[in-house]
Amino acid sequence: MMRYSRTCNIFRVWRRFSSISAESVPVTESITNGIFRTNESNPVNHRVEHNSRFYSISEPVKKQLFAGGGLPKEYQSLSETLNGLCIMVRKPAIELIHYLNKTNFDAPVLRYVLYGKTGVGKSLSLAHIVHYGSSAGFVLVHVPWVPKWFQYVKVATPSSVHANKYDQPIEAVEWLKHFSTQNGHLLDKLELKTSNTYTWSKREVTAEGSPLSELIDLGLNRAKYATGCIVALLDELKKAASSKQCRVLVVIDGFNSFFSRKSNVIREDKSMVLPSDFLLTDALLSLTRNDWNNGAVVVSVDPSAHPPELRESPLPRYLLGKTGFEHLDPFVPIEVQNYNDKEFRSQIDYYIERNWLQQPKARTDNGRAELSFTSGKHPYSLMRLVAPY
């Protein structure tokens, strides 16, 4: 009876949680005799050969990296429906991985900017890079979606650290939690120490030489000082990276929101608090400057990170504005485009294999042509086109 129930359990486990261990995911032969999956689940090894193939991310890795955000919501719920998170390996990510593998970490930090229309795959490429950073041993500073810090601020308080700036206690605590989940084990291993003393109040002090985890814990427990903790943390990480104690990968989605002219915080005199008035902005802008080394900065600019009036063009110069462009200049621009034929085919094959596209016409060339032209090979449009709602 023991034996029976064990095999039964294993069978159930294999069928429902087929992506739990990456090695057990079989390479499925596509119905069109092309291959749209790959077994290579370590993004460090992703090369041009893996282009347009899906690789799966196991559940614990997904929880670790993306619990605090990073995957677009619709994509996440779709992946839950389709029984496993699979990301397509596409050209922008391959290019970035190639660059990151070949980076000269003694030189000042290189900034990479992903740009493209809304819904074309920038956030997923960044998610891929986050996974890469985690696998390659980078300390991840990952901001999943910047506009969330400015358009839906729950509470904004005048900063205790800096006179004219504002704190975002709730968002800061959330982010610290995200940071510690992503990097917890790595920080323990690296044993990074603070290089300054931080006096928060008469009684709360973080002494010099205390582990960074203490700083993080303080921020998690005391929302009032959370923003300040983040500023301190990022400062320390910069110094640590420059002194070769660790390697830092900064990944920010919706970077142009730092330079937008709207937030939902209004002072008593009805004037709006601009994103540049927040302390977190300063912290991250400082981190994305190229005055440190032993790291990399990967950033995306998206029209939807701006209010509707500022969405005319998807290009970086327009979205960043003068200040933003001068801040990031020089950077490596990487365009994320619509699916090409191979990627589109692969996406359809994936949907068919997962039984998301159930019409027999989807398997025919005519059906694929119809999908291709109706969605314009735009990834988000395709997802919405085949959605049931």
Next chain:
Amino acid sequence: MAALREVLNFNSKCFRGVRSYFCSSPAFQYSSLSPNNASSNVQKLDFEESDTKRMSKAMKSYMERAKIHDNFIKEQLHQYNIGKRHLANMMGKDPEFFTQHDVNEAIRYLFPSGLYDPRARPMMKHPDEIYPKRKAAEFDMNGRPFHSLFYTSKPNYYNLLHDLAVKFKQLDNHEDKMIYRGIQDQQASELFLFGTDWVSKESLESVLLESLTDSQYSNLIKTMERFAQHRYAVREKNFIMQFRHQLAAQTEIQKIPELTRDESNRPFTTFSARRKRSNAFVKVIGEGTGLISINGEDILYFKRKQDKEQIIFPLEFCNMLGKVDVVATCEGVGMSGRVGSIRLAIAMCLRCFVDAETIERMRLAGLLSYDPRERERKKPGQPGAREKFTWKKR
């Protein structure tokens, strides 16, 4: 000869029936029914003189009326012809070769009218076209009707039905003969009706010169249908075809535009279409890869799924997805109107790239028809076009 005999036989058969109904008196005896046959052996009886005299008066007034009408028509015809010559002189054209078309043009020029209905505008036509046709004299000087079915008050209509009945019988006899001889002679009798339809009630009325009720018309058509479904109905093809008119296929009427070549030697056509206050101007270029450009953007110019599908529909229907490029510009209020106009324009352009069978399929699918629906006007006293205010009982 045989046909004439047949007609006479038929008439006499019919007439015998009439005789039994109308002519209860043995005094009246008719030998033949032909209206032109004046040599009827009518036995003159005593009271006949007064009868004929009485009838003569009614007949006289009828004859007078008929004469007046004939004269009137003659006069009108005379005036029409003179008028035509006058018009020709006025317009500086040759009176001998002045056609009705020229007359219409001249009237339109000399009497310009702003009236909406064409029938209200001034016209000069042949009297036959203006004044309704009347039947020729239906009974002779003695009041004796020429047609045996005169007292049905619609002799031509009922005559037609009787003809049908006789022909039906004849076809049945023929079929019996064929079966007796064992001949399986088969010509599908229904095929020859393809592309035609039964004449309308109005045209039938103008031919028969009698007004028909709807039920009489439908009765006639049903009888015709039944007749046409007979196995050997082909033998009476000419007779049936008198009552059917040709349905012109739209594809024969619409001229398909030509393909021209552009600078890079690729064939293309253009078409502009309207829908609901929006216009579209579309250029479809052959030897393409399926690029779709709408006002400079790709198909995602339209946000709604249904709009995108409308654009793709004509291309998918003709299997031209990925084979032609489409460059469209559209303007006008509303997405739905723009989309509809682009769709029609694409379909019209695709006619040049596909074969006749596909064009017919497109026509049947409704891709080639202009959609005339417009927004209905809001009426006073109502919140919308059809919506009414809440009805309160008191």
